[in-house]
Amino acid sequence: xxxxxxxxGESILAVDVGSVNTRAxxxxxxxxRYRFLAGGQxxxxxxxxxxxxxxxxxxxxxxLETIAVRExxxxxxxxxxxxxxxxxxxxxxxxxxxxxxxxxxxAVGLQEQISLxxxxxxxxxxxxxxxxxxxxxxxxxxxxxxxxILRCRxxxxxxxxxxxxxxxxxPLKLIDSLGMALQLLPxxxxxxxxxxxxxxxxxxVTQALEIMAAVxxxxxxxxxxxxxxxxxxxxxxxxxxxxxxxxxMPGLKELDAWSGDRLQxxxxxxxxxxxxxxxxxDDPGKGILGIDVGASNTAVATAFDEDLRLKVTPGLGMGEGxxxxxxxxxxxxITRWVAEEVSEDYVRDYIHNKIIFPASxxxxxxxxxxxQALAREVMRLALWQAARDFPADxxxxxxxxxxPWFEPLLVSGATLAGAPTxxxxxxxxxxxxxxxxxxxxxxxxxxxxxxxxxxxxxxxMLPVQVxxxxxxxxxxxxxxPVGSARPGSPLLxxxxxxxxxRERSYSVDEGSLQAIPLGHNQTARVxxxxxxxxxxxxxxxxxxxxxRVIGGAFGLVVDAxxxxxxxxxxxxxxxxxxxxxxWSLTH
Amino acid sequence: xxxxxxxxxxxxxxxxxxxxxxxxxxLVRAGQKVAPTDVIAQAELNRQHLxxxxxxxxGVPPEKAARHIQRKxxxxxxxxxxxxxxxxxxxxVVRAPHQGRVVxxxxxxxxxxxxxxxxxxxxxxxxxxxxxxxxxxxxIGASGAWVQGVxxxxxxxxxxxxxxxxxxxxxxxxxxxxxSLRGMVMLAGHCGxxxxxxxxxxxxxxxxxxxSMDSKLIPVAKGMPYPVVVVxxxxxxxxxxxxxxxxxxxxxREVAVNAEKWDRFAGHRPEVIVPLPxxxxxxxxxxxxxxxxxxxxxxxxxxxxxxxxxxxELMPELVSFSSGLRARAADIRLDxxxxxxxxxxxxxxxx
Numbered sequence: 001x002x003x004x005x006x007x008x009g010e011s012i013l014a015v016d017v018g019s020v021n022t023r024a025x026x027x028x029x030x031x032x033r034y035r036f037l038a039g040g041q042x043x044x045x046x047x048x049x050x051x052x053x054x055x056x057x058x059x060x061x062x063x064l065e066t067i068a069v070r071e072x073x074x075x076x077x078x079x080x081x082x083x084x085x086x087x088x089x090x091x092x093x094x095x096x097x098x099x100x101x102x103x104x105x106x107a108v109g110l111q112e113q114i115s116l117x118x119x120x121x122x123x124x125x126x127x128x129x130x131x132x133x134x135x136x137x138x139x140x141x142x143x144x145x146x147x148x149i150l151r152c153r154x155x156x157x158x159x160x161x162x163x164x165x166x167x168x169x170x171p172l173k174l175i176d177s178l179g180m181a182l183q184l185l186p187x188x189x190x191x192x193x194x195x196x197x198x199x200x201x202x203x204x205v206t207q208a209l210e211i212m213a214a215v216x217x218x219x220x221x222x223x224x225x226x227x228x229x230x231x232x233x234x235x236x237x238x239x240x241x242x243x244x245x246x247x248x249m250p251g252l253k254e255l256d257a258w259s260g261d262r263l264q265x266x267x268x269x270x271x272x273x274x275x276x277x278x279x280x281x282d283d284p285g286k287g288i289l290g291i292d293v294g295a296s297n298t299a300v301a302t303a304f305d306e307d308l309r310l311k312v313t314p315g316l317g318m319g320e321g322x323x324x325x326x327x328x329x330x331x332x333x334i335t336r337w338v339a340e341e342v343s344e345d346y347v348r349d350y351i352h353n354k355i356i357f358p359a360s361x362x363x364x365x366x367x368x369x370x371x372q373a374l375a376r377e378v379m380r381l382a383l384w385q386a387a388r389d390f391p392a393d394x395x396x397x398x399x400x401x402x403x404p405w406f407e408p409l410l411v412s413g414a415t416l417a418g419a420p421t422x423x424x425x426x427x428x429x430x431x432x433x434x435x436x437x438x439x440x441x442x443x444x445x446x447x448x449x450x451x452x453x454x455x456x457x458x459x460x461m462l463p464v465q466v467x468x469x470x471x472x473x474x475x476x477x478x479x480x481p482v483g484s485a486r487p488g489s490p491l492l493x494x495x496x497x498x499x500x501x502r503e504r505s506y507s508v509d510e511g512s513l514q515a516i517p518l519g520h521n522q523t524a525r526v527x528x529x530x531x532x533x534x535x536x537x538x539x540x541x542x543x544x545x546x547x548r549v550i551g552g553a554f555g556l557v558v559d560a561x562x563x564x565x566x567x568x569x570x571x572x573x574x575x576x577x578x579x580x581x582x583w584s585l586t587h
Numbered sequence: 588x589x590x591x592x593x594x595x596x597x598x599x600x601x602x603x604x605x606x607x608x609x610x611x612x613x614l615v616r617a618g619q620k621v622a623p624t625d626v627i628a629q630a631e632l633n634r635q636h637l638x639x640x641x642x643x644x645x646g647v648p649p650e651k652a653a654r655h656i657q658r659k660x661x662x663x664x665x666x667x668x669x670x671x672x673x674x675x676x677x678x679x680v681v682r683a684p685h686q687g688r689v690v691x692x693x694x695x696x697x698x699x700x701x702x703x704x705x706x707x708x709x710x711x712x713x714x715x716x717x718x719x720x721x722x723x724x725x726x727i728g729a730s731g732a733w734v735q736g737v738x739x740x741x742x743x744x745x746x747x748x749x750x751x752x753x754x755x756x757x758x759x760x761x762x763x764x765x766x767s768l769r770g771m772v773m774l775a776g777h778c779g780x781x782x783x784x785x786x787x788x789x790x791x792x793x794x795x796x797x798x799s800m801d802s803k804l805i806p807v808a809k810g811m812p813y814p815v816v817v818v819x820x821x822x823x824x825x826x827x828x829x830x831x832x833x834x835x836x837x838x839x840r841e842v843a844v845n846a847e848k849w850d851r852f853a854g855h856r857p858e859v860i861v862p863l864p865x866x867x868x869x870x871x872x873x874x875x876x877x878x879x880x881x882x883x884x885x886x887x888x889x890x891x892x893x894x895x896x897x898x899x900e901l902m903p904e905l906v907s908f909s910s911g912l913r914a915r916a917a918d919i920r921l922d923x924x925x926x927x928x929x930x931x932x933x934x935x936x937x938x
Contacts, residue, residue: 043589048854049874059589101852143638143698150634153609180638180691180698186609186630320851345803349822352802356737356820356849357887361914361930364890368910420911 010034011083012462013064013072013090014451015057015255016266017044017097019296020319020359021414022056024064025451026072026090027462028083034465036448040064043359046099046249053099053251079258094454095259097252098266098297100245102129102314103155103192108178109135110161110171115197118221119160121389122196122233125310126241126265127297128156134181136174146181153185155192155244157213158233159205160221162198171198175205182212190214190247192240196221196233216240234310238268262457267292267299269453271310273463274410276456278303281407285395285537289406291433292449293378293413295319295358300386302406304394311386316378318371318415319358322351329377336567337373337431339578340366347373368420372428375415379432397436397482397535402563405437405537410472412444422553423586426475430513436482436563437537438528438547441475448472476515476552480559483534483541485510491534491560495527506558513581514558518551525549526556554585588878588915591851592936593885594858595830595895598869599733599938601860602717606724607708608632613719621710621727623745623843628708628724635702637684642695644681645673649695656697662689670697709743711845713862730865732837734796734818734830738805739846739857742814745772746793748834748842748861752776755798755831761786768792772842774834776826781807788812794844796834796859798826799893814846816857819893827885827895828922829937837861876936878917884934886919891929895937896921902928 011028024040040063045056058077065072071088074080080089105128109116116135123130131152134145157178162171185191191213195205199220206215219232242263246253256263274290281288287304295318300311316324325334331344338347350370354360362368383403396404411429419425422443429441448471452463466472485491492508499522506516510532518524529544530536538545549556561581568574611630621627641656642649656671658664664683672680687699714729749771751763757776764773764786772794773787779801787795794814802821818830834842843860850856854874876882882898896919906916906928914930921927 043591045589045875047852049591051854055589141638142696143636146636146638146698147634151632153632176694180693180696183691184634184636184698186611186632345801346822348802349820352738352805352821353888353892357933357935359932360888361908361912361932362910363888363908363912363930363933365910367889368912418912420913 011090012092012094012455012459013061013079014454015060015093015095015258016450017046017053017057017095017099017252017255018266018294019099020044022053022060023447024057024060025446025448026064026068026070027455027466033469034462035469036446036466036471038064038068039446040067044099046251053249054254057251057255092458093258093260094451094458095255095263096266096269096450096454097245097255097263098127098294100127100248102127103241103244104129104131104152105156105158106131106149106152106154107133108157108159108161108174109133110174111135111137115160115162115222118228118230119158119196122158122221122230122237124312124389125230125234125271126237126267126312127314128241129314134174134178136170142177145177146184149181150184155190156194156240157192158194158196158237160197162201163225164199164220164223166198168198168201171201172204175208179208179212182209185212190244192216192244194218194233194236194240238265241265262454264454266450267297267310267312269450270299270412271301271308272453272456273449274301275303275306275308276463277408277410278306278308283407286405286407287394288408288410289433290410290449291379291382291412293318293375293382293415294321295414296321298378298382300382302386302390304391307391309386309389311382311389313382313385316382318354318375318378318413320355321378322355322374325374325378325381326351328381334370334373334377336574337376337578338366338369339575339582340369341575342366342370346370371415372419372424375413375428376432379428383433395537397537397563398541399482399535399563402436402482403434406435406439408440408442409433409435410442410444410449412447412449414447417443417445417447422473422475423582426554426557427582427585429475430478430559431565434480434563434565435478436480437535438477438479440477440552443473443475445473446471474521474550474552476554476557477549478557478559479528479536480563481530481534481536482563483530483532485532485534487511490531492531492536492558493529494558496556497525499523508558508560510560510562512558512560513584514560515554515585516556516558518549518555520551520553522551523548524551524556557585588931589875590878590935592872592874592876592938594733594735594872594938595827595833596733596872596938597833597836598731598863598866599872600865600869601712601714601729601731601733601872602726603712604720604724604726605708605711606720607706610722611706613722613724615716615719615725617716617718619716621714621716623710623713623743623845625710626707627710627716627727629705630708631703632706633704634700636690637687637699637701639670639681639697639699640695641671641681641697645671645679647673652695653692656692658689658692658697660689660692663687664689664699711743711843711847712860713745713841713843729860729862730869731863732833732861734834734859736816736818736857736859737820737849738817739848740808740811740815741846741848742812743845743847744793744814745841745843747771748774748838748840750774750835750838752798752826752831755828756825757798759783759797764790764792766790772796772844777823778804784808784811784815794842794846796844798831799824814844816844816846816859820888822889822892824893827893829895834859873936873938876938878931878934878936883937884917884919885937886929887933887935891921891927894921894923899926901931906930
């Protein structure tokens with residue numbers, strides 16, 4: 001049995017139970033700095049037929065043992081705590097999970113645009129699926145709303161409404177109607193209610209509902225007019241999701257015990273890193289963007305001046321989550337990214353087979369191209385859905401249909417990290433996310449981000465040092481001007497001054513994608529001058545300036561293809577254009 | 588590498604746990620024989636309600652409405668029946684706009700349940716109830732030939748098996764269906780024509796077992812009244828030699844087709860069962876296994892999607908594939924002839 005003592009040593013084991021795979025990652029000190037050493041992986045066994053996540057956990061750790069040449073489990077399969085000179089054991093464990101079905105949720109609020117919107121944001125931060133909403137000013141009769149709740153069969157209800165010094169009668173009327181619905185729910189052994197409304201009525205609400213559900217209380221989402229605070233509710237929800245997971249996947253309790261009761265949802269841990277980066281980069285004119293594309297879920301974490309916005313989209317991903325993509329996106333939006341001839345029927349068949357077998361790998365070039373096309377659209381859809389909750393006052397280009405200024409972009413997920421070439425990874429990011437202005441693209445090659453977020457609470461130094469290491473691949477600085485220009489006309493002028501004093505000037509034409517040579521991790525000063533009124537985020541359309549740039553795997557990338565990205569409507573031209581873009585990046 | 592198992596077996600012991608999504612009423616008892624379409628449990632899931640605002644209807648404050656309500660929770664009411672009334676100078680009544688049942692009375696409001704279509708849980712396979720699960724369902728046991736599929740349209744039925752697919756690569760055409768096949772379950776190869784599914788409905792087949800189907804037919808298949816089970820996958824895939832042989836050998840026998848959706852987490856899967864008396868030699872099936880040499884496997888996607896074979900060797904190093912991906916792989920001797928290197932992630936064990 002593992003105790004929950006604070007670790008005194010340095011090595012950390014991070015275990016993540018995903019919907020398809022369970023991973024075990026080992027971090028330790030090498031030459032005075034924390035490093036990622038190795039990872040093991042096994043199929044997640046939380047669901048049928050094994051119904052016990054511990055089997056997958058142990059198999060992942062055993063594979064890690066083989067790769068790292070380090071004994072981590074004893075003969076009984078228990079974790080060896082405390083690292084020793086003979087290369088056995090670990091000092092600390094952290095754990096995350098995204099396996100299992102999302103909680104079916106109902107959001108309740110007084111006003112659609114205020115309290116209900118805040119309740120939705122709380123639910124968006126975790127693995128929940130919103131089935132119904134309930135508000136006083138929403139559409140539909142009360143009986144229709146009750147029927148919607150009954151059809152949803154919620155596991156969780158988040159209630160918001162009323163400022164702390166506001167009226168109590170109206171929110172209580174809402175609770176009364178909700179109570180009517182809850183009374184009619186089939187007996188549910190684990191219905192959770194999270195009350196995050198007017199604190200003056202918290203006790204009355206608890207008394208009214210506790211006979212039907214476990215009621216949790218947390219700070220008001222809208223304590224005063226014009227103020228929204230969701231962090232306390234987000235933390236509480238994380239705990240509710242965790243406890244609900246234990247009921248459905250009891251093996252997770254052992255993982256929780258390994259980690260000293262610190263098991264947390266993967267998306268939440270991922271968001272922590274993005275918020276941390278927001279403190280590090282500290283550029284008030286830009287946000288930080290992180291995206292983690294899983295098999296069943298995609299998490300988009302953005303931080304604007306440390307204000308974290310976390311949007312988890314269950315049912316959107318690269319495995320079972322492709323069903324969500326298919327429901328929303330036309331097949332032509334997917335086939336447009338494939339540089340070979342491919343029919344919509346072929347792509348549709350591929351998607352459905354991938355939904356059935358989410359762990360399968362594309363073996364042929366065509367299947368790989370289809371898979372990477374899907375990844376582009378999953379990222380695009382996830383980001384646009386997340387964008388609905390971005391703060392209204394953030395810095396963004398003046399042009400419509402473009403994303404705000406972000407730097408850096410941190411991307412994670414098996415399809416991105418496991419691409420055969422880094423160029424393919426970068427193209428998926430540039431095409432799918434269409435970053436605007438000046439940014440850096442960082443690829444989480446070993447899917448470590450969430451693990452680092454979980455480690456931060458245990459050891460704040462470790463994530464900092466690992467993030468700075470070569471484990472995270474700096475694909476390149478990207479300059480993407482925004483604005484209209486004549487096709488093929490000069491869009492940007494650059495002057496690159498290398499460390500050794502060499503200078504080189506470049507003219508970049510509209511529609512082109514270029515990788516300007518700059519050694520990996522080499523620094524240069526670059527003067528960027530946007531032309532034809534385009535905007536690169538240096539103070540407005542046409543405004544240029546000097547940058548200090550660090551070369552990535554592709555040096556300095558200039559993406560002058562326009563925002564939003566448009567492809568030729570003629571299929572043959574489109575395929576040629578895709579091939580030309582890829583070639584320009586790699587030559 | 589641990590992987591799940593697909594059952595393609597001549598004779599197997601099968602146990603299925605069939606449960607309602609919520610508490611309900613179990614309609615069977617242990618030891619009872621059931622057919623696939625027998626309802627073994629039911630629950631209230633699909634209800635519709637009407638809310639009557641008594642306070643507003645009678646013109647009284649909500650806190651005083653209760654004294655005028657003439658019904659109690661549980662009362663059945665007919666359309667037009669008085670729910671509440673207030674006498675005096677101007678008599679006012681609130682009547683039930685529809686027939687229904689009073690399910691809630693709170694703070695001046697009465698909630699009427701006006702529609703309730705129970706959720707019916709079917710057995711899904713022919714067998715015997717091994718045990719009941721209080722309020723939820725039952726475990727049903729059976730023995731026989733067993734072929735699991737990858738996709739189903741949600742229906743359940745059973746009938747005599749008729750094999751249209753003489754070859755595993757059979758292409759299903761509408762002209763192959765006629766009224767002589769009414770009431771039967773068809774085994775066919777690939778289906779790419781919606782007309783086939785529509786003709787099958789006209790002919791009133793009891794089920795379709797397909798090797799593969801074009802995914803564009805999914806909406807059509809979902810609308811069919813008979814179960815459709817796809818065994819291998821979507822696109823052009825042949826029925827595996829093993830599945831073809833087992834089903835062909837059971838032609839003219841009764842077959843149950845449970846086309847429920849594959850839920851990996853819960854372990855429910857579309858499947859086809861030919862009930863046969865158990866023999867002494869059969870053992871409990873394995874539900875998960877490690878990939879290892881001599882293990883019988885199935886390839887889950889292209890190339891060689893749907894084909895079965897045996898692992899000759901687990902490759903010691905990562906293998907490069909034409910996509911550029913490098914992955915752990917196995918050398919497979921395919922049942923259809925030849926061998927191929929297949930990523931381990933693209934294999935599942937066949938039991």
